[in-house]
Amino acid sequence: MRLAFLVPAPLSATSGGYAYDRRLLAGLRALGVAVRVEELPGRFPLPDAAARAAMAAALDRLAADETPVLDGLGLPAADPAHPALARAVALIHHPTSLEAGQDRAALAALERPLFARVARLVATSPMTARGLPELGADPARVGVVEPGTDPASRAPGSGGDGCRILSVGSLTPRKGHDVLLRALARLTDLDWALRIAGPPADPVHAATLRALAEELGLAQRVAFLGALHGEALEAEYQAADLFALATHWEGYGMAAAEAQARGLPLALCTGGAIAEVAGPGAAILAAPGNHDSLSRGMRRVILDRGLRAQMAEAAWAAGQRLPRWEDRAARFAAEVEKAHG
Numbered sequence: 420m421r422l423a424f425l426v427p428a429p430l431s432a433t434s435g436g437y438a439y440d441r442r443l444l445a446g447l448r449a450l451g452v453a454v455r456v457e458e459l460p461g462r463f464p465l466p467d468a469a470a471r472a473a474m475a476a477a478l479d480r481l482a483a484d485e486t487p488v489l490d491g492l493g494l495p496a497a498d499p500a501h502p503a504l505a506r507a508v509a510l511i512h513h514p515t516s517l518e519a520g521q522d523r524a525a526l527a528a529l530e531r532p533l534f535a536r537v538a539r540l541v542a543t544s545p546m547t548a549r550g551l552p553e554l555g556a557d558p559a560r561v562g563v564v565e566p567g568t569d570p571a572s573r574a575p576g577s578g579g580d581g582c583r584i585l586s587v588g589s590l591t592p593r594k595g596h597d598v599l600l601r602a603l604a605r606l607t608d609l610d611w612a613l614r615i616a617g618p619p620a621d622p623v624h625a626a627t628l629r630a631l632a633e634e635l636g637l638a639q640r641v642a643f644l645g646a647l648h649g650e651a652l653e654a655e656y657q658a659a660d661l662f663a664l665a666t667h668w669e670g671y672g673m674a675a676a677e678a679q680a681r682g683l684p685l686a687l688c689t690g691g692a693i694a695e696v697a698g699p700g701a702a703i704l705a706a707p708g709n710h711d712s713l714s715r716g717m718r719r720v721i722l723d724r725g726l727r728a729q730m731a732e733a734a735w736a737a738g739q740r741l742p743r744w745e746d747r748a749a750r751f752a753a754e755v756e757k758a759h760g
Contacts (some may be wrong), residue, residue, distance in 0.1 A: 420752060421453040425477050426490040427470070428458035433618045433646040434589055435673035436512040439483030439566050441489060441542060443510075455485070461494055464515035465522055466496035466529075478503040480579025486755055489537070495529040499536045499615075507537045508758050513547050513691060514554055518593060525700045531555035539758035544671040544692035562754040566673050567744030573735055574681040576660045581610030582721040582726065585659035585683075587652070587674035588666065590625040590643075595665035595688055595707065597631055602665065602714035604635040609721050611640065613663075616655055618646035656681050660727065661720060667707045669693040680738035684730030686717050700738020701730055720729065 426440060447454050457477045465704025471754040481487055482683050491511040497504060500657035516527035532557040534540060541562050542548035548563045578585035583602075588594035596615060603613060619625030625643075632641045647655060652693060657661075662678035663686040668674075672693030675685055687693055694704055703716035720727050 420755060421482065421485045422447065422455070422488050422755065423477070423481055423485045424454055424490070425458045425474065425489045426456065426458060426462040426613035427493045428460055430456060430458050433648075434620070435566070435669075435671070436490070436492065438673065438728055439512065440510070442567065442744050443564075443748060443751055446638050446744065447752065450748050450752065452752060459496070459555070461496065464492050464495050464518065465526060470496040471498070472500075475501065475558060479519065488755070488760065489551055494533055495526055497533055499532040504536045506758065508755055509537045509540045510550065511540055511542045511547060511670070513543075513668060514550070514555070516667050517691075525657060527554065539754060541754045542670070544690035546695055547670045549629070560714060560758075562757065564747055564750045564754060565742050566671055566676065567747045568676050568680040568738070568741045569744060571581075571677070571681045572657070574657045574659060574683055577658050581612065582660045582727070583658060583677070584611055584613045584614065584661045584663050584686075584721075585655050586613065586663050586665075587616045587655075587678075589620040590615075591621045592624055593667050593690075595667050595690070596628050597687065598708055598710045598713065599632055599663055600635060600637060600641070601710040602629065602638060602717060603640075604723060605711075605714040606707070606718055607636065607640075611720065611721050613637075613641045613728060614644055614659075615641065616644045616647045616652060656683065657685055661686060661717075663717070664688070665705075665707075665710070666693060667689045667711055672696040676738075676741055679734045680741055682731050682738060684720060684727055684736030686713065688713060688721060698740070698743075700733035701737050702734075703730075 459473040461473050477499050484759045487507040489509050522588050539560050540556050548590050550562050552558045632638050662683040665688040668691040676696050687702050687705045689704050690707035705713035
């Protein structure tokens with residue numbers, strides 16, 4: 420098996436989708452699969468001329484025995500008429516036409532013929548897979564390879580009297596950090612602190628979030644940590660008492676899964692597949708964009724340490740049942756084989 424992995428540059432970007440890609444590539448290489456990566460310049464997901472040209476050139480360079488794997492973020496730049504698409508695998512973290520802040524109608528028009536054209540689509544959650552036929556995909560050509568988690572020690576928490584809340588996600592509109600801030604603005608009578616780990620992927624939105632924290636009188640309680648990796652991010656998980664993400668849409672919810680793998684109770688908005696990640700009793704859930712409902716749920720968890728402890732037990736149990744990274748590459752390779760069948 421030889422694969423050519425086509426992904427918008429840079430592959431080193433901080434996001435759940437890119438983290439999935441990097442882990443998948445490492446796993447495939449460990450299995451002995453020959454994988455070549457092409458990082459595509461240009462604007463994505465709504466492609467400009469540079470993106471279209473880069474995708475076309477990458478597809479033209481394919482060897483006859485290479486299977487192209489197109490990351491879904493870059494897929495809209497492909498020409499459905501290109502002959503290589505007939506043997507391609509599309510890796511769909513979530514359809515780009517569902518991304519907040521994008522021209523959804525234009526992206527849906529680009530994605531639909533591509534979903535119908537590629538040999539196989541691999542979604543990163545069952546929910547995403549279930550929605551792909553509505554966007555033109557043949558259900559028989561859709562598979563699922565969920566992200567994995569690494570074994571992790573159980574988080575002891577902050578050890579303080581208050582509640583230390585961690586949110587992990589890029590500062591983009593889809594992640595709903597503004598919804599979380601508005602929810603917490605109703606809880607200033609309680610002892611809590613919020614720490615947000617994530618790169619300012621949308622600098623204008625990131626500045627708006629900081630201004631919103633000031634406007635709501637939360638600036639002294641909210642820390643914007645920027646992009647964290649490795650030990651620094653692990654330290655935040657281990658010191659947290661509660662994980663919160665008010666996302667509008669998630670193709671899976673890797674950060675929530677990582678939090679649950681460490682036994683953290685969850686406060687989530689149910690956009691996309693993230694609610695399916697949470698184990699029974701491990702999370703309080705609110706509708707996307709509903710800061711009132713999220714606030715009411717978080718009040719109980721912040722105030723009631725006993726409830727928080729019960730949710731932590733449920734999260735730890737559920738976290739041990741999550742998929743592990745060690746077998747994800749083999750599952751993906753099996754999906755590629757189906758494309759050839």
